[in-house]
Structures are given as C-alpha cells and as structure tokens.
Amino acid sequence: MTQKKVDDDELVALFPGEPITHDNAEHxxxxxxxxxxxxxxxNCGSWHQPPKPICPECWSTSITPTPVDGAGAIFMAIFLHQGPLADGVDxxxxxxxxxxxxxxxxxxxFTSTVVGSPNEDITIGAPVVLDWITRGAVPFPVFRLATKDQAL
Incomplete structure (x- = not known):
C-alpha cells in the first residue's frame, strides 16, 4: 500500500511550530x-546534518535525504529540570x-531523547537504537538504550 504524498501546507499543519523549510520538508x-x-x-557521498541545499564538502546541489538506521552511541547528555511546554515532556x-x-x-x-530507561543509565558512550513515539499526533524519533544483542 502506497502512502499519499503530503503537500507542503499539510506538512506545516501536521507539525505546528516546527521550522519547516524547503531544505528540511522531506525530513x-x-x-x-x-x-x-x-x-x-x-556526487561525493558525504553525509551532512542539519539539512542544507548544498554539500559542505564538494558544493554540489545534488543532495538526497537518505534513510539511516539511527544506531549509535551517546555523545552528549543533559537533563532538563525545566523548559518549554511540549507534548509528552514532563x-x-x-x-x-x-x-x-x-x-x-x-x-x-542527531539530537533527541532517550525513552524507557532511568536517567542514571543514560551515560556518555552508551549504545542506543532508534525508536519512535507519537508526540502531538505525529511520529517523533527517540532513542532507547541498546540491549546486549543490539550493541555494536
């Protein structure tokens, strides 16, 4: 079953308050x-984030948003005691x-949050895998700590 392509107006309506541009709409x-x-x-195969219309390595405008598996290791972690109101954030x-x-x-x-683990287990270097939750009626990418069989 193919999914209907969401036009720009629908996309903006689904993600209110998000800075959607022509450079990141496909994301x-x-x-x-x-x-x-x-x-x-x-052209050169380099990856770059955040989305920009030109490759920072070779200056090509031939850029393709490409799916990634999201597996990795925590590089930085902070714990917010207060912040803006957001659906699902306590x-x-x-x-x-x-x-x-x-x-x-x-x-x-890539920056997001870790779900399903106590804060004391969220440490620099810990392996994580990509997961998804629903926030504001749309999918939101999050990470979970990897199990031993998922760790790289």
Whole structure:
C-alpha cells in the first residue's frame, strides 16, 4: 500500500511550530513514515546534518535525504529540570536530551531523547537504537538504550 504524498501546507499543519523549510520538508515527510533521514551528497557521498541545499564538502546541489538506521552511541547528555511546554515532556523528573553519534554515518550526530530507561543509565558512550513515539499526533524519533544483542 502506497502512502499519499503530503503537500507542503499539510506538512506545516501536521507539525505546528516546527521550522519547516524547503531544505528540511522531506525530513518531516520521512518522520511520517517513521524514517530518520540524513542528507547525502550524490556526487561525493558525504553525509551532512542539519539539512542544507548544498554539500559542505564538494558544493554540489545534488543532495538526497537518505534513510539511516539511527544506531549509535551517546555523545552528549543533559537533563532538563525545566523548559518549554511540549507534548509528552514532563520535567518533574529531569528530562534527558542526548546527542548521538550515528555509527553508520561517521561524523553525523542527531539530537533527541532517550525513552524507557532511568536517567542514571543514560551515560556518555552508551549504545542506543532508534525508536519512535507519537508526540502531538505525529511520529517523533527517540532513542532507547541498546540491549546486549543490539550493541555494536
């Protein structure tokens, strides 16, 4: 079954308050399919994040948002005690925000949260896998700590 392509107006309506541009719209469409997309240059093969219209390595404009598996290791972790109101975010327990080094895309990092683990287990270097939750009626990429059989 093929999924209907979401036009720009529908996309903006589905993600209110998000900074959707022509450079990142396909990434939000990927979220609707539960795909984490990272831009890859069609000419030199380099990955780059955040989405930009030109490759920072070779200056090509031939860029393709490409699905990635999202496996990696925690590079940085902070725990927010307060912050802006967000669907599904509860600051009564410090809310984890992590930046993950993606294993299959060297040099690429992605920032989100870790779900399903106590904060004391969320540590620098811990292996994680990509997962999805629903936030505001749309899919939202998150990480879970990897089990021993998932760790790289």
């Amino acid at each position: 939000y469409r990927g979220r609707l399919r539960r795909e984490l997309l990272v831009n890859r240059c069609d 600051y009564s327990t410090p809310y984890p925000v992590v930046t993950v080094d993606l294993t299959s895309q060297p040099g690429i990092r």
